[in-house]
Amino acid sequence: MNRDQLSQLSAQASVCAERLTLPLRSQVWRGMAGEFQGAGTGSSIDFQDHRAYVPGDDPRHINWQAYARTGNYSMKLYREEVRPVIDIILDASESMLFEPTKAARTAELFYFATLSAIQAGASTRIHVLRGDAHATLPIDAVTSHHWFDSVTSMHPGGSTPPLALDQIQFRGNAIRLVISDLLFEGDPTPPLKLLNSQQGKPIILAPFLKSEASPDWSGNYEFVDAEQGGHHPHRVEKTTLHLYRKAYAAHFAAWHAAARRFNAPLARVCADSPMLDALNAEAIQTGALAIR
DSSP states (O other): OOHHHHHHHHHHHHHHHTTEEOOGGGSOBOSSEEEEEEEEEEEEEEEEEEEEOOTTSOGGGBOHHHHHHHSOOEEEEEEEEEOOEEEEEEEOOHHHHSSHHHHHHHHHHHHHHHHHHHHTTOEEEEEEEETTEEEEEOHHHHHTTOHHHHHHTOOOOSOOOSSOGGGSOOOTTOEEEEEOOOOSOSOSHHHHHHHTGGGOEEEEEEEEOHHHHSOOOOEEEEEEOTTTOOEEEEEEOHHHHHHHHHHHHHHHHHHHHHHHHTTOOEEEEETTSOHHHHHHHHHHHHTSSEEO
16 A cells, blocks of 8 residues: 555544544543543542541642531542553554455554544554564554555564464553454464453454455355465365355354453454444444544
């Protein structure tokens, strides 16, 4: 994709970011000053509780009405306001970028996640995984549309592990937004357990194509291994197609079941539909996104 195409995809993502956002208010935050409710006390206007006065307390927060009634000093406590913490993880494996329609939806989701984090004033880190290669991108690489060249220039080593999350140093108490099609073998529990560590909040947006979810193959085909680059001729009979669809459905049923166990909202996002329609189809219902 060139810069003009990426700019158009960013504009489409921006329209969605005006209507939808990450579920930031569902998390209890700790950290730097911002606009979201934290776990401690601070100086916002959101009243929380009272406590006894301690020398050195800010006199502006003394409850003078209570003092007039009781003769004892007490302090008004207000909810702390902090910045949310967001780690964005982009799965840049070949299956995400091989087909142009799916690559465009992947880019839109990536822009949407970054724009939502910027609008929230979040402390944001952007991680890209491509096989066993890992890179951390600055936000301006996304907003200036340089990120795609950086991603496609990443070269995995000899092995291509599925979503090598163990290479990322996750921050505690962060939303961990993963953009991945989840098209790799294995038990979904280990990656979800890692995403859920240190009080993390996993959210998964999984782009997909209708042609991969419910293909209508019949006859002779030459399949391309998007990850390894190999070509594999096959004749597809009705039985073969039935087994594929059954395995595909079972794979995502396992992911949905594991995601529920870890309280990790998972929304599949169709690449063949307009982005806003695709997000509204699942992301709001599962809690992966919220309406502004």
